[in-house]
Amino acid sequence: MNFGGTEETHDRGLDSLSFEVGPIRPPSEGGSHSLLLRTTRNCPWARCRFCYGLIYNREKFELRTVDEIEKDIDTVSAMVDAMKSASWKLGYGGAINYHVGHALLDQDPALESNHCFVMVFNWASFGSRTVFLQDANSLIAPTSQLVEVLCYLKKAFPTIERITSYARAKTIAKKTSExxxxxxxxxxxxxxxxLETGDDEVLKYVxxxxTxxxxxxxxxxAKEAGFELSEYVMPDLGGRAMSDQHARxxxxxxxxxxxxFIRLRPLLxxxxxxxxxxxxxxxxxxxxPHERLREVRTMVENLRVSSRLCFDHFLNSWYRDGRRRETLFRQDYNGYKLPEEKENVLALIEEGLRLDESVxxxxxxxxxxRHL
Ligand code: SF4
Incomplete structure (x- = not known):
């Protein structure tokens, strides 16, 4: 059975459809099965001493043209159309579900290693709701171009509810409120x-x-303009010497x-x-590990926010039970609501401090x- 959908996909086939994807996205976007749309390439700063743009192989930052990005959106549309067409032929009424995925893979097993197919299939089967604009600071693109891309994207997929992007604070500050x-x-x-840290000495050091x-x-x-805001904090970024000032x-x-959201990403x-x-x-x-926990405790004790505190990264691996590898904090994307769950978080920290550090x-x- 041939599951091709649009004329274009009849001609080219799902296996030949792909678009440009950058190397990373925030874990929470993976949890939401977000579509990754690359609007810029790499990092325009690439100097932070704990990152250095290595994830982008330190390659030069580039803006992608509106035309390039819109072509990628067209490709996503063609892929979704082909999946829907397969669904109709299989009797699922256009729904993109597990059975459709299996039928497509039975027809062409090579699709399993086509990461664009896998991403678009997951995205579509979860309702095509969220999109992440790659790479490290896409907000730096001219506003008019980004607006054009956003409108094109929303028009192509009216189901989209949330579109997100990484943004450097410096870039947000340079944009006008308009x-x-x-x-x-x-x-x-x-x-x-x-954010990484609110301490000027540590910010300068890294x-x-x-500032x-x-x-x-x-x-x-960003908040005044109506954005939802996730701030990333890096425990231990000041090392032992600047731990207390970093936390406070x-x-x-x-x-x-x-x-x-406040999302913790311990230094590695x-x-x-x-x-x-x-x-x-x-x-x-x-x-x-205990010193890091004490640092997190100092920060949490001093927080007076109404935010969600999230430990949604594997490096937040302090344990309640070392043998069963049960993590101290839930690593889900919505974390703990502050201030309501602040005492709960502090109690968990005490629990982690009572365990032998080696777990x-x-x-x-x-x-x-060797430990230095
Ligand atoms: S701005 Fe972000 S991606 Fe760029 S070097 Fe710093 S931490 Fe890395």
């Missing part, structure tokens, strides 16, 4: 911002390229911004990173150097 509002109106609804005051101004501006000033900045400075060089040279000391995941062991 720019942000027009992006918001065009459908961009959530921004993922790497070359984040932004705490700029982080606050950008976060407030991060809480202070978060209190000023009042983001919707692997080879190739400037911070790894400091660690290997002994000028930067990583904290132990918790230790970044120093993961890096593979």
């Amino acid at each position: 720019d942000l509002e027009s992006l918001r109106k065009a459908g961009l609804s959530r921004l993922h911002v790497g 070359d984040k390229g932004v 705490a005051a700029e982080q606050i101004a950008a976060g407030r501006k 000033n991060t809480a202070r900045v978060l209190n000023e911004i009042a983001p919707d 400075p692997g080879p190739g990173l400037p911070l790894y060089e400091d660690y290997a040279a002994g000028t930067f000391q990583l904290s132990s 918790h995941l230790d970044a120093r062991t993961m890096i593979g150097l």
